[in-house]
Structure formats: structure tokens, C-alpha cells
Amino acid sequence: MNIAYLNGAFLPLADARISVLDRGFLFAEAIYEVAAVIDGRLIDSASHLARLERSVAAIDLPLPLPPAQIEAAQKELVRRNGVTQGLVYLQVTRGADITRDFLPPEGLEPTLFMFVQDKDFLNAPGARDGIAVATMADQRWARRDIKSTGLLAQVMAKRAASAAGAQEAWMVEDGFVTEGASSTAFILTDEGVVTRPYSRQVLAGCTGLALTALAQESGIAIVRRPFTVAEALAAHEAFIASASTLCQSVVRIDGQKIGDGRPGPVAMRLRELYIDFARRTAV
Structure with missing residues (x-):
């Protein structure tokens, strides 16, 4: 029950x-x-x-x-x-x-x-194989830092992503990725791990915050700046973070392969680090 x-x-x-x-x-x-x-x-x-x-x-x-x-x-x-x-x-x-x-x-x-x-997110297929995302216009309100139950725009984005064969939507505004419909968006470039800085335009992701701290502790550079869809398509890796997915590699964006089309080593390493952190600090 x-x-x-x-x-x-x-x-x-x-x-x-x-x-x-x-x-x-x-x-x-x-x-x-x-x-x-x-x-x-x-x-x-x-x-x-x-x-x-x-x-x-x-x-x-x-x-x-x-x-x-x-x-x-x-x-x-x-x-x-x-x-x-x-x-x-x-x-x-x-x-x-x-x-x-x-x-x-x-x-x-x-x-x-x-x-x-x-929810068995430790053994989820997306953790093993990676996921696909679809990009679309960000239609949400201006206070995205408030975790409101007003999620109609995200529901619409998820439905559109699903229709396109993707498991997540990445919202785009003025050419830049804001975040996922229910996740924080990351890419890996020559600079390091790139993710948008926290502001009223995005939700401060709890999993993403822990993930970036773990990355820095392990010597992986974190660059907080907006990135474009074109940058994401050309990235070495892409991944998402959320409480319900932990950290999952993005292997396709709008049908195009990212890297070799398989989960990347940096995202997989960060997932391992996060799961270890989660078990050590759980209450």
C-alpha cells in the first residue's frame, strides 16, 4: 500500500x-x-x-x-x-x-x-545507453528559478520531444540552451564542462550543483556560461543532471550524434562520483 x-x-x-x-x-x-x-x-x-x-x-x-x-x-x-x-x-x-x-x-x-x-535510476537504460534530446523554443515564464508547479510549458516540451523520439527536451532562448524540461544541461568542450550560470532564467539544480562541485574536486574544469545548440552539437560530450536521472549522457541532439554516439567517459565518471557522494552523504 x-x-x-x-x-x-x-x-x-x-x-x-x-x-x-x-x-x-x-x-x-x-x-x-x-x-x-x-x-x-x-x-x-x-x-x-x-x-x-x-x-x-x-x-x-x-x-x-x-x-x-x-x-x-x-x-x-x-x-x-x-x-x-x-x-x-x-x-x-x-x-x-x-x-x-x-x-x-x-x-x-x-x-x-x-x-x-x-524508481530504479541506478540501472536505468538511459544511464547505460545514453539518451536523446530534442531542442525547442523556451516558452516558460521569467522566474524559472522558482520551482513552481506551473509546468505546462515543460509538459508540452516533453510531449514534443517524445514525438521526436527523444527522452528529454532542451529549451532554447535567443539561440542559447537554457536547460532541460526537467534537468540541467551540460556539454564538454576543450574548455571543460560548460553549463549555464544560475539566475532567474534557470532553476538551480541540486544534483547539478553537487555534480559541478564533484567535478572541480576531481580536477575537471567547470565553465559557467550559456552555450548554443551549435556548440552542443559539436561538443565532445553532453549530459543532463536531475534528482530523477542523477547524471545521464546525451548521445543525440535533434537526431545528430554527439561524439561517437555513445555515453562519454567524463559523464560516466561524474555519474560514478555522484552516486558515491550520494551514498556517503544520504540521511
């Missing part, structure tokens, strides 16, 4: 109920996080909780619990579900408002919802 968490209670996921007047449903006035679980423990928890705090602060949304208590609830959720490898999804909304006004009344109680999913 899949157990969920809703506003302080652990209950069967099928029994979890949220009001249709919840502002997360009506306005997408909600923030979410997804944390990986390996060996039954949370990965990069401090980084995910810090980003959660930044996102809710950006929309003036109070957390219903302190981060330490949220983490404790996540651990208990993992324990109750017996998850050894998978994901914990967390969402906090402004709460239910019977007026459906753009300006919510004072004193709304936020909604906090969490559930888990089993």
Missing part, C-alpha cells in the same frame, strides 16, 4: 483528499521538490530543502513546518513505504480559498502533501 503524507497525517495515497478550491489547483500557486532515495535514505536533502525555502520565500508562501520537520516526515514516509530506491515528491500550496480571488485572504493554512515512487 502506498502511504502519503497530507497536512500532518500519514494515510493511504488513495484516501488523500485536497479541496478543489485549493489555490495550487486553481492558480498553480504551489512549490514542489523531488528528492532521490538510495538505499532507503534521502539524497541531497539539505540542498533540496534550501531550494524549497528560497522558492516559497519568492512567492511569500509560509512553510507549514520547519525544514527539519519536513525532512523527518519525508524519512518516515520512506520508511513506511519501504522504499529503497526511488523519489519523494513534496508540494506546498497556499491553501484553499472559497473566494477564488487572485489576491488570497489573510490567514490561509498552507497545504503540505508528499508521496513516494519506486
